[in-house]
Amino acid sequence: MPEPLIFQRSSPGRRGYSLPDASTPEVTLDPALQREDLELPEVSEFEVVRHYTRLSQENRAIDTAFYPLGSCTMKYNPKVNEEVASLRGVRRVHPYTPGTEVQGALQVMYDLQSILAQVGGLDAVSLLPAAGAHGELTGMLVIRAHHEHRGDVQRQTVIVADSAHGTNPATAAMAGYTVRTVQSDARGNVDLDALKSLVDHETAGMMLTNPNTLGLFDENIEEVCRIVHDAGGLMYGDGANMNAMTGIATPGDLGFDVLHFNLHKTFSTPHGGGGPGAGPIAVRDFLAPYLPDPVIRAEPTEDGTHYAFDTPKRTIGKVRSLWGNYAVLARAYTYMRHHGADGLRANSVHAVLNANYLGSLLKADYELRYDRPCMHEFVLSGSKQKRHGVRTVDMAKRIMDFGFHPPTIYFPLIVEESMLIEPTESESKQTLDEFAEAMRTIAHEAETAPGRIKSAPNETHLRRLDETTAARRPDLAYVREQRVVQENK
Amino acid sequence: MNPDDRRYTQEHEWVRIEGDLATIGITHHAQHQLGDVVYVDLPEVGATLNQHQPFGSIDSVKTASDLFSPISGEVVEVNSAVTDDPAVVNADPFGQGWMLRVRPSDPAEADALMTADQYGLYTQES
Numbered sequence: 294m295p296e297p298l299i300f301q302r303s304s305p306g307r308r309g310y311s312l313p314d315a316s317t318p319e320v321t322l323d324p325a326l327q328r329e330d331l332e333l334p335e336v337s338e339f340e341v342v343r344h345y346t347r348l349s350q351e352n353r354a355i356d357t358a359f360y361p362l363g364s365c366t367m368k369y370n371p372k373v374n375e376e377v378a379s380l381r382g383v384r385r386v387h388p389y390t391p392g393t394e395v396q397g398a399l400q401v402m403y404d405l406q407s408i409l410a411q412v413g414g415l416d417a418v419s420l421l422p423a424a425g426a427h428g429e430l431t432g433m434l435v436i437r438a439h440h441e442h443r444g445d446v447q448r449q450t451v452i453v454a455d456s457a458h459g460t461n462p463a464t465a466a467m468a469g470y471t472v473r474t475v476q477s478d479a480r481g482n483v484d485l486d487a488l489k490s491l492v493d494h495e496t497a498g499m500m501l502t503n504p505n506t507l508g509l510f511d512e513n514i515e516e517v518c519r520i521v522h523d524a525g526g527l528m529y530g531d532g533a534n535m536n537a538m539t540g541i542a543t544p545g546d547l548g549f550d551v552l553h554f555n556l557h558k559t560f561s562t563p564h565g566g567g568g569p570g571a572g573p574i575a576v577r578d579f580l581a582p583y584l585p586d587p588v589i590r591a592e593p594t595e596d597g598t599h600y601a602f603d604t605p606k607r608t609i610g611k612v613r614s615l616w617g618n619y620a621v622l623a624r625a626y627t628y629m630r631h632h633g634a635d636g637l638r639a640n641s642v643h644a645v646l647n648a649n650y651l652g653s654l655l656k657a658d659y660e661l662r663y664d665r666p667c668m669h670e671f672v673l674s675g676s677k678q679k680r681h682g683v684r685t686v687d688m689a690k691r692i693m694d695f696g697f698h699p700p701t702i703y704f705p706l707i708v709e710e711s712m713l714i715e716p717t718e719s720e721s722k723q724t725l726d727e728f729a730e731a732m733r734t735i736a737h738e739a740e741t742a743p744g745r746i747k748s749a750p751n752e753t754h755l756r757r758l759d760e761t762t763a764a765r766r767p768d769l770a771y772v773r774e775q776r777v778v779q780e781n782k
Numbered sequence: 783m784n785p786d787d788r789r790y791t792q793e794h795e796w797v798r799i800e801g802d803l804a805t806i807g808i809t810h811h812a813q814h815q816l817g818d819v820v821y822v823d824l825p826e827v828g829a830t831l832n833q834h835q836p837f838g839s840i841d842s843v844k845t846a847s848d849l850f851s852p853i854s855g856e857v858v859e860v861n862s863a864v865t866d867d868p869a870v871v872n873a874d875p876f877g878q879g880w881m882l883r884v885r886p887s888d889p890a891e892a893d894a895l896m897t898a899d900q901y902g903l904y905t906q907e908s
Contacts (some may be wrong), residue, residue, distance in 0.1 A: 436880075635860045684841075686844070702844075703844040703845055704845075706845060760818075761818035761820060761843055764818075764820035764821070764841075764843055765818075765820045765821075765867075765868065765869070
């Protein structure tokens, strides 16, 4: 039975609190401040706890099952991160406390800036952006400020790969640029001839994810950067896939000028459901003056190092209130210090190994569109199964019956019936084998019992939902009439 | 199954010219690839279209895509049946699921587009 809405558990007059007798005289609330039309559920505290606990148990989470959602890097979130984030000095630090009183907090942020600069192979870092797409926008505004400061104002176009995350073209447009899309070649790299024909004196830059959303490292990345740089543009790196190369190669060495990190992906802070995340950006030194306000600066004094907030000289201004998502920063910092440089590198090595292993187990039954060594994730096409009338969305529903979260589907857009699978370094060979076995079973069912897939999921709390009607006629508000109808049933 | 009374683009739109008006929609192949269409965003009457440039967008449960105009001209009629109930695009893409009527600025532009046979081959290949 589906969990009822909290409103359906409501009973008139039931209260979720009991207050002690007032020790002060009672006053009557001004009727002008009172509202009768607020339909709030009337439930006890225990009902509230049970309701939301039950809902949370129906949820699929990285802490309950394998979660190979491509491009999301659903790796293990070590619990020690939470322990550090709950320390009184982290949890209770007030954002308005003067920097001189919270030198420890500033040191954490300064050290994190330094580590990220090193991982990115770049020079200066802003921790402020609150998520990946926010980091993209901040980075593109920095690029824009750089061109404008130089009077290079005719640069109004940004090139985006056709394999890009949807946020890349959206970001370029938000930053006021015209988007031009460059195609991928047959090996999944940026098509160099197409790129050459797109760049000109109006090119402000290019946004590129490397490895890209096909899980492929662009074999011509240095040439791509050179073509854009020769035209006077800058290279923006989408760091969503940094889990494939942290500690092995740096975007700065490859030729990128700006990069955002998704701390919630690569550096293991919990995510999904909208955050909070953190999307710091790293830039080359000539872009450092444009970083948002503030950055953390360190200066040696007689009493040791002193940390302070600093406003970059030609800053693009504020991009977020106060100092960023500090608790997320503290978690990522813990993760990095906990692993050390060698540990971070080992994670990337294992993430790539796991993806290649899983891909090799599946490519006999599913079309592996780009059959070359992948990085941290790979793309399968459901084209073989489609011939039996089974579509990728059906197989994604079916995989839930085996207790797994589905992979990303229908992205990247350039592969038909795509499934983007990212196992991360966290999973054991045993888990990968179990997942592969389930996927092979599904491939077999597609030929012998397609109905079982098309009716899936059959083992989950709720069966297949009508996503089409939910999107065409969203029913978002609970109204009393519905409750009456429900109760009369 | 692609009607031969119209021309087709590589972006899977069709255009049919009748007298001095052109009708625009998306193909059966396009609606099939998109899956259930849930929202269609179309320009208003009076808007100017440029051939091969985006004129609107279409959302399905799977993805969101731009709509590219097969022809240049001025919008004279918008099919409100499609914006009211996008399911029409899935059910009848070549008929009741039409999107715009346009007064073409250069009807000869359509001659450069694919015929039904060429489009049939094109969708087999891709």
